[in-house]
Amino acid sequence: MTANLPVPEFQLGQTVRVVPHVNGHTEKIGVIRDIIWHYKDARYYFYIKVGKQKISTRYIANELEIHKP
Template sequence: MAADSGQMNERRWGLYPWHGQSESERALVHPEDFERLKLLWPYCKVLKRLGEAAEQGFIVLRYGESTFRVRPELFQPVPPPAFDIGSAVRLRKDPERTGVIVAIYWHYKQARPFFLIRLGVKRSLNRYRAEELLPLAAPLSPCA
């Protein structure tokens, strides 16, 4: 589809609000990927669209290290998140505290992503917005 490939850069991230409860929803997932996607439960998670799958009619989505082949009907593009899973970050309000992004969820009411991070060996219970985090590699700003 020409429109799809022309807008691919703008549509590389999105939501896949799949529950997998009905037969029609089960048919949206490649049979080899069904059990793994069911375990992930992608509803509210922000996934990266990698492109078309080798199998006709499927796209490839990635969440963390896992990839899944799904039908494109449920894919809903969203703006790219500021960070990806695995990105090293530090807290803006406490720059000495560093962590790693472990999950990206979509806040439907605010229409933006929020991040869960692992600080050291513990997963933080807090949800962070992009503006509350800085890339770990970024230098400290005296005005921050």
Template sequence: MFSFPNKPKLVGVRPEARAADYPEPEQNESGPFLGKWAVLNYYVPDNLMHPDDAERYLEGKVEGERLFQCTSEDVSWATVTNDQGVSVRVNPHRVLWVPQPEYKLGQDVKTTNGTIRTGKIASRVWHFKEKRFTYYIEIDGKNNQKVIHKRRYWANDLTSTRS
């Protein structure tokens, strides 16, 4: 395998903390990978991403979610794409494959606990420790402007308002 010679160093972060930030997969997934979901983070460990894509990714030019869906695969790499159309090649045996999110971006939802709110799914974030998604919703704010509510919701805190 290869490593990235110019990979930025995370100052003051112990190696074990970096590894915990993007852990090794618990099991080695086997293909086909097409249609599966993967999560990436700001830290790109060795052997995770194609060097050309890693450089672009680490420069911070990636917009949109850190949740990607596999759109193509070959012998060595799986191409994954996020909600903004950003594509990168990843090692399919090193990336963290996650279950399909319960809700789609823009889907109409209602909260089921606390103050009842209705809105649309604004973002989906993988919770590494809990190993499940959190969701942020866009709601009506003052003067009918849309705002992203600051509370995160688990899937069981939401219900779809469309049938």
């Protein structure tokens, strides 16, 4: 990552919960599999996997929270 970018809110491999009803999403618990900086939007997008399934939806930070089992 470039040194000028802010630190992402979540890290690769971190277990997160998709907050239900935020932007129409359903609740999912998964692991951060990829983090992309979007230059035009000036924010990170997060991709998760649930089990072995890669979820194609990209999420922004306010749609996710750290999962505490």
